[in-house]
Amino acid sequence: MVSRNEFVETLVSLIKKAETELGDDVIQLLREAERREDGHAKMIIQSLLRNAEIAKEKRVPLCQDTGIPVIFVDIGRDAELNFDIYDASREAVKIATEVVPLRPNSVHPLTRENAGNIPVVHCRIVEGDELRLAVMPKGAGSENVSKQMMLLPGDSDRIKDFVVQVVKEAGGKPCPPVFVGVGIGGTFDESALIAKRALLRDARKMNEFELEILREINSLGIGPMGLGGKTTALSVLVEVECCHTASLPLAVNIQCWANRKAFAVVG
Amino acid sequence: MRVFRLEFEKLDDISDTVRELEAGDVVYLTGRIVTARDRAHMRIVEALKNSQEKDQILKDLIPEILSCPIYHCGPLVKKDEEGLKVISAGPTTSARMNRYAEILQIIPNPVIIGKGGMSEEVMKYLSGRGAYLAFPGGAGALAAEKIEKVEKVYWEDLGMAEAVYVLRVRDFGPCVVGMDSKGRSLYNFSVGAQ
Numbered sequence: 001m002v003s004r005n006e007f008v009e010t011l012v013s014l015i016k017k018a019e020t021e022l023g024d025d026v027i028q029l030l031r032e033a034e035r036r037e038d039g040h041a042k043m044i045i046q047s048l049l050r051n052a053e054i055a056k057e058k059r060v061p062l063c064q065d066t067g068i069p070v071i072f073v074d075i076g077r078d079a080e081l082n083f084d085i086y087d088a089s090r091e092a093v094k095i096a097t098e099v100v101p102l103r104p105n106s107v108h109p110l111t112r113e114n115a116g117n118i119p120v121v122h123c124r125i126v127e128g129d130e131l132r133l134a135v136m137p138k139g140a141g142s143e144n145v146s147k148q149m150m151l152l153p154g155d156s157d158r159i160k161d162f163v164v165q166v167v168k169e170a171g172g173k174p175c176p177p178v179f180v181g182v183g184i185g186g187t188f189d190e191s192a193l194i195a196k197r198a199l200l201r202d203a204r205k206m207n208e209f210e211l212e213i214l215r216e217i218n219s220l221g222i223g224p225m226g227l228g229g230k231t232t233a234l235s236v237l238v239e240v241e242c243c244h245t246a247s248l249p250l251a252v253n254i255q256c257w258a259n260r261k262a263f264a265v266v267g
Numbered sequence: 268m269r270v271f272r273l274e275f276e277k278l279d280d281i282s283d284t285v286r287e288l289e290a291g292d293v294v295y296l297t298g299r300i301v302t303a304r305d306r307a308h309m310r311i312v313e314a315l316k317n318s319q320e321k322d323q324i325l326k327d328l329i330p331e332i333l334s335c336p337i338y339h340c341g342p343l344v345k346k347d348e349e350g351l352k353v354i355s356a357g358p359t360t361s362a363r364m365n366r367y368a369e370i371l372q373i374i375p376n377p378v379i380i381g382k383g384g385m386s387e388e389v390m391k392y393l394s395g396r397g398a399y400l401a402f403p404g405g406a407g408a409l410a411a412e413k414i415e416k417v418e419k420v421y422w423e424d425l426g427m428a429e430a431v432y433v434l435r436v437r438d439f440g441p442c443v444v445g446m447d448s449k450g451r452s453l454y455n456f457s458v459g460a461q
Contacts, residue, residue: 175404
């Protein structure tokens with residue numbers, strides 16, 4: 001039996017962890033980039049690593065855009081819950097806003113009236129009796145340059161070009177070097193969700209197709225913060241799902257260099 | 268890589284050096300900077316509409332816009348017994364402010380600090396007058412360490428992210444000169460608005 005209290009407490013500490021501490025995969029990829037670069041590109045990556053050190057030491061958010069909290073809950077089909085996951089998530093985010101702290105980023109889309117912080121929650125039913133939680137604070141810089149396209153079945157050999165084009169148009173705006181989540185297939189909405197879920201993976205583990213896209217992106221020379229350099233992207237992560245015979249949905253979810261994520265299991 | 272440590276109370280104090288800066292130089296600033304992002308820019312442009320006395324209006328609204336570097340930033344701040352403390356304050360995407368470039372016409376020697384670069388129109392207003400400095404995006408904790416205090420806040424009604432903060436800074440940087448007064452840019456494309 002998972003209690004609401006345990007869920008809320010775990011979520012608050014996950015949000016704090018994601019906001020203040022970079023994952024091992026991100027640190028390793030940044031260190032490799034630092035060795036690879038020279039001049040101001042090298043200096044910028046050094047500043048990003050130094051920023052990560054300060055944030056971890058002082059337990060303060062790495063970036064002032066603490067993002068929209070995106071929460072993934074995998075619910076074991078044998079888990080016992082007696083509370084509303086969405087309500088408990090909103091409560092955890094409210095507490096986190098005070099204690100981490102978070103910048104109040106949520107507004108009504110039309111009136112722009114501030115609503116504090118309202119999470120986006122994705123639930124899935126999986127095997128087991130636990131709740132597996134993942135938190136991904138997602139800032140606007142990277143979200144704003146992400147794209148979804150409904151390609152046609154004959155376009156599969158142009159997928160790589162489309163992905164590279166998204167990164168090229170984004171330029172320095174999403175705080176490169178970026179992580180690129182790609183969703184191929186599903187439906188219009190599902191392609192975007194799997195592109196985002198791809199970003200939860202260990203970014204060091206890429207297959208040949210992913211590495212190929214990464215090489216092409218880096219040949220653009222956009223570099224750290226778009227100021228020129230060898231490292232425009234640190235990783236490309238692709239997820240594939242079956243789609244309609246007449247469609248080829250493609251989503252590219254860009255993630256900034258900070259690639260904030262944290263994981264926990266409850267119950 | 269040339270490194271400049273600029274100390275100033277107002278933009279006039281460093282305008283000669285700013286005009287000498289070249290894209291790729293690295294700058295550290297000690298003095299006062301003023302944050303402004305989307306809503307503040309909107310409000311300023313609205314106030315300047317249909318008016319001839321533009322620089323007097325700016326002086327009456329937020330004089331620091333005329334005399335301090337503008338930092339595209341919505342900081343994360345906390346109120347404690349001593350006042351406002353800056354927790355994290357990296358730059359926001361400058362391209363969203365491209366549409367308010369006309370404000371730069373009124374500032375005699377504009378210095379903009381942000382990330383991602385700005386448009387050809389902005390480059391025009393920097394020509395012979397100012398520079399665009401890029402602070403590493405996402406380095407909010409690093410930026411907060413360089414901020415000594417919040418001297419003033421305007422327009423708190425806009426909310427934490429969108430209010431205007433006058434910040435006293437020491438060795439604020441490393442800022443890379445992304446666009447200089449001679450039309451050179453490290454951004455190898457025109458950075459249009461989203």
